Amino acid sequence: MKKLTILLVLINLFACQEESKQCDLINLKLTEIQGYGPFEKRFGFLDWTPLTEKGIWGNTEIKTTGIPKNWTKSNVTQVWFDSHQFAYQNYKQGNLSDEFFNDLKASWKIDLNKRKLSEKPINCFVHVAIGTNQNDELEYIIDTNYDNDFSDEEILKPTPRAFELDYQKLIEKSKSVVAQISTNSGIKEKEIKILVLSTSDGDLIYNFPQIAETTYQENKILVSNGFSNLTYDDKSIIAIDDENTEIVGLNEFIKINNDLYKNLGVDINSNELRLLEMPKDTILYSSRIGFNAKPFTVKKLDSNDSLKLDNFKDKLLYLEFWGTWCAPCINEIPNLKKAYDETDRNDVEFLGVAVFDTKEKLKSAIEKYEINWPQVLDADSDKFKESYNVSGYPTSFLIDKKGKIIAKNLRGEKLLDTLNYYLKETK
Numbered sequence: 046m047k048k049l050t051i052l053l054v055l056i057n058l059f060a061c062q063e064e065s066k067q068c069d070l071i072n073l074k075l076t077e078i079q080g081y082g083p084f085e086k087r088f089g090f091l092d093w094t095p096l097t098e099k100g101i102w103g104n105t106e107i108k109t110t111g112i113p114k115n116w117t118k119s120n121v122t123q124v125w126f127d128s129h130q131f132a133y134q135n136y137k138q139g140n141l142s143d144e145f146f147n148d149l150k151a152s153w154k155i156d157l158n159k160r161k162l163s164e165k166p167i168n169c170f171v172h173v174a175i176g177t178n179q180n181d182e183l184e185y186i187i188d189t190n191y192d193n194d195f196s197d198e199e200i201l202k203p204t205p206r207a208f209e210l211d212y213q214k215l216i217e218k219s220k221s222v223v224a225q226i227s228t229n230s231g232i233k234e235k236e237i238k239i240l241v242l243s244t245s246d247g248d249l250i251y252n253f254p255q256i257a258e259t260t261y262q263e264n265k266i267l268v269s270n271g272f273s274n275l276t277y278d279d280k281s282i283i284a285i286d287d288e289n290t291e292i293v294g295l296n297e298f299i300k301i302n303n304d305l306y307k308n309l310g311v312d313i314n315s316n317e318l319r320l321l322e323m324p325k326d327t328i329l330y331s332s333r334i335g336f337n338a339k340p341f342t343v344k345k346l347d348s349n350d351s352l353k354l355d356n357f358k359d360k361l362l363y364l365e366f367w368g369t370w371c372a373p374c375i376n377e378i379p380n381l382k383k384a385y386d387e388t389d390r391n392d393v394e395f396l397g398v399a400v401f402d403t404k405e406k407l408k409s410a411i412e413k414y415e416i417n418w419p420q421v422l423d424a425d426s427d428k429f430k431e432s433y434n435v436s437g438y439p440t441s442f443l444i445d446k447k448g449k450i451i452a453k454n455l456r457g458e459k460l461l462d463t464l465n466y467y468l469k470e471t472k
Contacts, residue, residue: 069321069322070309070319070320070321070322071261071306071319071320071321071322072312072315072317072318072319073259073260073261073266073317073318073319073320074259074316074317075257075258075259075268075311075316075317075318076257076258076259077235077255077256077257078255078256078257078258079216079238079254079255080212080213080216080254080255080256081212081254081256081269081272082256082267082269082284083267083284083292084256084267084269084272084282084284084292086212086252086272087252087271087272087273088242088250088251088252088272089124089250089251089252089273090248090249090250090251091122091124091173091175091185091241091248091249091250091251092120092122093118093120093175093248094120095120096121096122096123101140101141101142101145104135104140104141105123105131105135105140105141107172107193108193109121109172109174109188109193109194109195110193110194110195110196111174111186111194111195111196111197111198112174112176112195113176113178113184113186113195113200115178115179116176116177116178116184117176117177117178117179117181118176118177119174119175119176119177120174120175120176121172121173121174121175122172122173122174122175123170123171123172123173124170124171124172124173124239124251125169125170125274126168126169126170126171126224126225126226126235126237126253126274126275126276127169127170127224127226127227127274127275127276127278128153128274128278129153129155129160129162129276129278130162130163130167130169130226130227130276131169131170132146132149132153132155133146133155133157133162133163133164134162134163134164134165134166134167134169137164137165138166148403151403151422151424152400152401152402152403152423152424153278153401154278154428160227160228160229160276160278160313160314161227161228161229162227163227163232167225167227167232168191168223168224168225169224169225169226169227171187171188171189171191171222171224171239172187172188172193172195173185173186173187173188173239173241173251174186174188174195175249182202183202183203183243183247183249184200184201184202184203185200185201185202185203185241185249186198186199186200186201187201187220187222187239189220189221189222199220201220201241203241203242203243203249204241204242204243205242205243205244205245206242206243206244206245206250212240212254215240216238216240216254219238219239219240219241219254220238220239221236221237221238221239222236222237222239223235223236223237224236224237224275226275226276226313228313228314229314230314235275237253237255237275238253238254238255239251239252239253240252240253240254252272252273253272253273253274253275254272255272255275256268256269257269257311257316257318259318261301261320262301262302264285264286264301265285265286266283266284266285266318267283267284267285267286268281268282268283268311268318269281269282269283269284269292270282270311276313277310277311277313278313280294280295281295281308281309281310281311281318282294282295283299283308283318285299293308294308294434294436295308295309295310295431296308296309296310296431296432296434297434298323304322304323305322305323306320306321306322306323307320307321307323308320309321331450332432332433332434332442332450332453333450334450334451334452334453335449335450335451336449336450337448337449337450338354338364338433338442338444338448338449338450339354339432339433340353340354340355340448341353341354341426341429341432342426342427343398343421343422343423343425343426343429344421344422344425344426345419345421346404346407346408346419346420346421346422346425352396352419352421354444354448357394357396357444358446358448359446360390360391360392360393360394360446361392361393361394361443361444361445361446361464361467361468361471362393362394362395362396362442362443362444363384363393363394363395363396363441363442363443363455363464364396364398364433364441364442364443364444365381365395365396365397365398365439365440365441365442366398366400366423366429366430366433366435366438366439366440366441367397367398367399367400367438367439368399368400368401368402368438369399369402369406369407369409369410370401370402370406371438371439373438373439374438374439375410375414377439377456377457378414378416380456380457380458380460380461381395381416381418381460382415382416382417383460383461384460384461384464385417385418386417387461388461388464388465388468392468393464393468394418394419395418395419396418396419396420396421397416397418397419397420397421398420398421398422398423398426398429398430399420399421399422399423400423400430400435400438401423402422402423402424403422403424404422407420407422439454439456440453440454441453441454441455441456443455443464443467445467445471446471451467451471452467
């Protein structure tokens with residue numbers, strides 16, 4: 046099998062927007078297989094918090110029966126296969142308001158033109174009952190037949206999470222459900238395994254142990270959606286063969302036989318991985334240190350005017366992606382305030398980008414925490430966080446006077462000292 050060189054740089058194209066340059070789109074059919082391949086095994090939590098305590102999401106509750114009588118503690122949680130479809134069908138049922146759904150459309154990047162979502166409810170989620178029995182042992186039940194009754198299902202015990210587990214055997218023993226996915230060509234059904242483990246903290250965690258594979262120019266390409274959904278709306282991570290531990294994220298580039306390709310992700314409608322072959326003279330941007338930062342345009346919070354990267358020429362820019370919902374982000378605010386107050390705006394400017402947030406929540410946080418540097422919403426941009434390959438929060442970039450990234454993820458009590466160091470170095 047030919048060896049691929051992975052260009053481990055988050056790069057964003059500029060050249061293909063020019064009419065004179067042609068980019069060839071490669072569509073590769075995918076086959077789904079069980080397992081994790083070389084990807085990180087990420088899990089979600091089966092929540093002990095009752096749905097009725099989750100605000101407007103409580104309106105999406107469907108009553109269930111059949112909880113074991115010997116459980117001393119229990120909850121019924123929803124495991125979503127397709128978050129966009131779940132939100133849309135509940136909106137159409139009147140469970141979510143126009144305002145709330147429109148906020149979700151913006152923050153979750155729900156594109157109703159890209160994929161047709163079903164107005165009628167489909168099996169885009171499954172109920173899972175979790176509990177502890179009289180011996181204080183964790184147990185769970187999956188409503189595999191979607192009848193909202195757990196009494197006809199098997200009571201299962203989770204395997205404790207450990208460093209070394211035979212995941213293949215665990216996957217084989219895991220329960221299967223048939224999920225429904227809405228596409229432009231109708232409703233498609235997928236049989237999927239749900240793997241559940243227990244943690245030392247008494248929690249239950251789960252994921253969907255499934256990846257997809259395809260081949261291109263005699264090379265096997267593996268694709269993951271992060272194991273938390275089935276639709277690739279948020280992630281389409283690719284790796285080259287099982288042994289390669291380096292992965293290429295959505296909108297990143299790989300080199301195949303000296304040709305450059307951009308990972309455009311998976312089209313769930315056709316079940317194809319899309320690669321874009323780039324011209325030889327493509328101008329590239331990157332989110333890595335030492336490369337030019339991707340130009341951006343984002344609407345100001347309280348006006349229709351826009352901010353651009355060019356607005357920060359001739360000074361450093363401390364660019365931070367964060368969220369009002371993010372505890373580590375909130376904990377970092379005092380360090381940011383000190384750094385902002387004790388530096389000169391002629392030397393360095395700050396810009397906060399609130400992700401998965403609304404204008405109201407952001408304004409409330411600005412007032413509560415007395416944030417006095419500019420803030421914008423990622424939802425008021427064209428894929429701001431995606432173009433900077435942001436997947437964790439907070440994530441920060443220090444961009445110099447010429448638009449080059451010179452540092453990343455500067456934070457902590459020494460933030461001011463670190464900024465002063467870079468200010469001295471770049472004068």
